[in-house]
Amino acid sequence: MxxxxxxxxxxxxxxxxxxxxxxxxxxxxxxxxxxxxxxxxxxxxxxxxxxxxxxxxxxxxxxxxxxxxxxxxxxAAGEALLPKDGDRRWAVLTAQALGDGILDAALSLVMESRRPETERSAFWQDRWTAAIHRGVDEIAEDVAADRKVFDLGRITYACALGYLDFRLPDLDWRGPHPNLVTWYDEISGRESFVLTTPPE
Missing domain, CATH: 3.40.30.10 (Glutaredoxin)
Incomplete structure (x- = not known):
């Protein structure tokens, strides 16, 4: 493949x-x-x-x-990162959708920032920014409920937070969420995240 x-x-x-x-x-x-x-x-x-x-x-x-x-x-032959059935499957899929939704809003903000300033939409920038902050708040609550879980949802959360650091550091998701920062720093130390860190 x-x-x-x-x-x-x-x-x-x-x-x-x-x-x-x-x-x-x-x-x-x-x-x-x-x-x-x-x-x-x-x-x-x-x-x-x-x-x-x-x-x-x-x-x-x-x-x-x-x-x-x-x-x-x-x-894969390993333990599933996306459960095949049951309530946990839907929880992981929802978490993945949340992380991807934050990424969608973040990417939209990045693309909008590359347009001439006079052509940018303040309405949409505010809407995307608000969606990101609400999304990160939800991630923080979910992670706080069980910090030890590692699945596709948590992978997506970490990729979303990493992208905010990479492209939109001024949004400062870290400031309001010190406990989430600790979790993110821990998961970012996994080999899979270290090897896929985007170039500066």
Missing amino acids: KLYYSATSPYARKVRVLIIEQGLQDAVSLERADPMAENAATRIGNPLSKIPALELKDGSHLFDSPVICEYLDHE
Whole structure:
């Protein structure tokens, strides 16, 4: 299998962390791809021209990080990071959606900041910022309820917080959440996160 990714994509980072945690490094090769490049959609097998995208052994493709993560977790021999059924499955999927939603809002803020200042929407910037802060508040509550859990939801949380540090440090999610900072620093020390840290 082949994963098309960018070293700075938090969605691709989530997949890469799962690959390492599940010991799939020999089963999945990594290939950097620029989704903005000409013919990128054809190259990576995603008509939306977005990464990550996973090319399977038969040449077919999967795309969108939740789909790829579920597929790889299903293929792995290790303990599932996404439970196959029961209440815990829905809790993990909801946590993943929360982390991805924070990332969606953060990416929108980053892209908006690259527009000419006179063309930026204060309304949308405020809305995305508020969504991020509410999302981080929810993450802090969830983590405080059980700090020892490690699953796909927690992986997504950490990738989201890491992206805020990487692209939007002025939002300062850390200030109001010292306990969450401690948890994040602990999880960031795992080999899977160290090896997937985006370049400065």
